[in-house]
Amino acid sequence: MPRHTTKIIFKLCLFIMLLLISAVACLGQSTTGTVSMSATVSKFVEINSGGSVTLTGNSGGGVTTDGVTNSPLAVSINLGEVGPSNTNSFVTASVPLKLRSNASYVLSASATVTSSGTTASKIGAADVGFGLGTISRTGLGVNSGSDTNATSGDPTLPANGSVNGTTGRYEFTAVRSNLSAFSSSTTALSGPIIMNAVPRSNANGLTVPALFAVKPQFFENGTTTISVTFTVTAP
Amino acid sequence: MRIRHFIFALLILLVLVVGSSNTSAQALDISSGGQPTITGAVSGSVTGSSDVRNDLVVTINFGEVSPLNTNSIVKVVVPIALRSNQPYQVSVSMSGLNNANAQAVQASDVGFGLQNIRVLGGAGKICTQSTHVIRSPFNDDPATSLTIGSDGRVVYPSTLANLTGSTIILSGPQLSKNNSSIRQQSDGYVFDAIFTLTPQFFAAGVSSATLLFNISAGPNVPC
Numbered sequence: 001m002p003r004h005t006t007k008i009i010f011k012l013c014l015f016i017m018l019l020l021i022s023a024v025a026c027l028g029q030s031t032t033g034t035v036s037m038s039a040t041v042s043k044f045v046e047i048n049s050g051g052s053v054t055l056t057g058n059s060g061g062g063v064t065t066d067g068v069t070n071s072p073l074a075v076s077i078n079l080g081e082v083g084p085s086n087t088n089s090f091v092t093a094s095v096p097l098k099l100r101s102n103a104s105y106v107l108s109a110s111a112t113v114t115s116s117g118t119t120a121s122k123i124g125a126a127d128v129g130f131g132l133g134t135i136s137r138t139g140l141g142v143n144s145g146s147d148t149n150a151t152s153g154d155p156t157l158p159a160n161g162s163v164n165g166t167t168g169r170y171e172f173t174a175v176r177s178n179l180s181a182f183s184s185s186t187t188a189l190s191g192p193i194i195m196n197a198v199p200r201s202n203a204n205g206l207t208v209p210a211l212f213a214v215k216p217q218f219f220e221n222g223t224t225t226i227s228v229t230f231t232v233t234a235p
Numbered sequence: 236m237r238i239r240h241f242i243f244a245l246l247i248l249l250v251l252v253v254g255s256s257n258t259s260a261q262a263l264d265i266s267s268g269g270q271p272t273i274t275g276a277v278s279g280s281v282t283g284s285s286d287v288r289n290d291l292v293v294t295i296n297f298g299e300v301s302p303l304n305t306n307s308i309v310k311v312v313v314p315i316a317l318r319s320n321q322p323y324q325v326s327v328s329m330s331g332l333n334n335a336n337a338q339a340v341q342a343s344d345v346g347f348g349l350q351n352i353r354v355l356g357g358a359g360k361i362c363t364q365s366t367h368v369i370r371s372p373f374n375d376d377p378a379t380s381l382t383i384g385s386d387g388r389v390v391y392p393s394t395l396a397n398l399t400g401s402t403i404i405l406s407g408p409q410l411s412k413n414n415s416s417i418r419q420q421s422d423g424y425v426f427d428a429i430f431t432l433t434p435q436f437f438a439a440g441v442s443s444a445t446l447l448f449n450i451s452a453g454p455n456v457p458c
Contacts, residue, residue, distance in 0.1 A: 031264065033290060033448045034293070035291070035313060035430075041440055102301055102338075103439050143338075195436035196386065197438070198386075199433055200436070
């Protein structure tokens, strides 16, 4: 056999052996295997309606769009007459809120009050009492925790308002007891994690009523629109 | 030329050594059993080989499991192939997943079960005197057997918390007909390892774990 042919055969054999070795290595068997896994939990907060609105002391008016438990909060209320022809001491609206979170939360409120009146006697933001009522953390899967109410609670409480001795106008005087304190986004409530590790289908959560009040007075006649936006965040 | 002959002989010897080492190792083998799948995930994924001749190397990302994921469950199915010329057992050990916060994802929150053990192609060994036994409590599909516990948290019949040390999850008689030194596409059995995680109000964070599957000689059962 010529030397040239021998060389080729020799190199071919080397190449085949290399292929064999690599094939065996690639398809060789193993007694172990690995499964690695990971999961991410992001901060989560939500606000929904906590149920039906309660309107009291009204003359005329009514709840135009009521709250539906666990549905997005989109309530519309007509407070009715708030001039002296309404002889009730207050017109009040209680709007239940439901909060849920897997982290510490902050509930903020931002309000705008616009009136058709043109004088100082028109209804202004300071004439609309506001506060958060009793906070409830109850039900399966709800974490016990201590919340901080930044408002003064029920604005109709005697401690939260009185007639101004100089002007005679009724004023909500306590800390964050009227909507003028919420002309920009302002904290109304804060607290620790609300929910334990339970599925979203668990309908429980933190409930708190948002309380609104207007003292019928000799306001300038006209119509007033009050809009309040609640926002919950996980800082 | 003599040097070349020497090198040639050396290489043949090398091939024989490599071959013999694999011949002895091939008595027990674990590999990918096919393409893993994931359902119900948000920003999640699973990677692995669809080729049953490749090693079992699977990476699961369950993705978002807070209530931001509105799916009822995240489910991952990982097919795992087994080959043996003798009775075998499969064990699993876990590392990681040590969250101190009880409200964070725990090992008990990850459902883990085995289902659907089946012949891999036409050459799996059919034994009539012994069966392949999925050890308790792992014989279930956690996606279909979850309940809500007394604290409101999701409970599975079997979870990663059932893995204490190296835990045997499966055993049985010989798996393969052939005695090949390399992996075949149709010579053994395959089963589905099922992992589930239900989105819940877990404490925020990232959790991870690694499972090591191991096949070894099992109880001496007849075929």
